[in-house]
Amino acid sequence: MLIFTNFDIKRYYNALKYDLILNGKKYVLFIAGLFVLLLIVDLIFIMDSYNEMGLYNGLIPEYKKQYNPNRYNKMFFITYMICALFAIGTAFPYLRNRKNASHYLMLPISVLEKFLIEFSIRIFGFSIIFIVLFWLGFKVAEIIFNMIDLSMPFEIRNFNLFHPFTYIAKSSDKVFVTLSLLSYATFLFAGASHFQKNAFFKTVLSLGLLSLLAYMFSLVLSYIFIPNEVSGFEVKILSRKLDSGMLNIQLYFYIIGVFSSLFLLPYAYFKLKEKEI
Incomplete structure (x- = not known):
């Protein structure tokens, strides 16, 4: 078997084009399903925000008369993390059985x-596709919502394509969010490369166990260092501002985000290389 060890941009482009042609229908169906899902979720959240005005019996606060940008941002990040489970957590699909794996590993590319x-x-x-579909789905949901005969005025501001990121004022906060998402994505990617059978479920289970361990570790530290401020299963995190103006929690996530990406991406690569040997 001829094994390529170097990187060739032309070979990479041809292989990428081959993958898109071979799995084009699956990708299109996934994108279409993702758009419909985001559209429905957006419409539900818009209607929910509108219906909240009916709880004030006519004395509606001004901030309730418009769609809250924070809700838009939270919905973006939550739906991204959920959808990423299926998009990234199912990477390397050809490794799930021996026959497809052998054909995949014998492809004349490095x-x-x-x-x-x-x-x-x-x-x-x-x-990239998720950012576009989320914004587009919200726009279509807004159009559908405006077609409804409303009894109370409700304003929906014009959110731009990258609003969940541009809305964050501090550059340090933008880096914090970006590194957190990158760390999450690379963990799913490494899990898909590491596990062969039932990779998706094992990756999700590993993510849940890792989150549980992090919670338990934080709980133990809370009882060790500030026992008088915690009770039961409550976790107390001390937030302090550093000399640079950054919060200590942000610094922790910077370190986790950078080092996890530096570790998990090479780990995914070498696990793939290990299967070829």
Whole structure:
């Protein structure tokens, strides 16, 4: 078997184009389903915000007469994390059984090119498409909402394409959010490369166990350092501002985001390379 060890941009492009042609229908159906799902979720949240005005018996606060930007942002990040489970957590689908795995590993391209193709589609491509679909779905949901005969005025401001990121004022906060999402995405990607059978469920289970361990570790630290301020299963996190103006919690996530990405991406690559040997 001829094994390529170097990276060739032309070979990478041809292999990427081959993957898009071969799995084009699956990708189109996923994108269409994702758009419909986001449209329905957006419409539900808009209607929910509008219906909240009816709880004030005519004395409606001004801020309730418009769609809250914070709700838009929270909905974006929550839906991204949920949808990423299915888009990124199912990477390397050809490794799920021996027959497809052997055919996939024998493709005349290097391991790095196979790795970058999955990265380009599952992380980079999905993230760009999700940002566009979320914004577009909200716009269509807004049009449908405005077609309804409303008894009370309700304003929906014009959110731009990158509003969940541009709405964040501080650059340090933008880096914090970006690194958190990157860390989450690379964990799912590494899990898909590591596990062969039932990779999706094992990755989700690993994510849940890791979150539980982090919670338990934080709980133990809370009882060790500030026992008088915690009770039961409550976790108390001390937030302090550093000399640079950054919060200590942000610094922790910077470290986790940077080092987890530096570790998990090479780990996913070498697990793929290990399967070829």
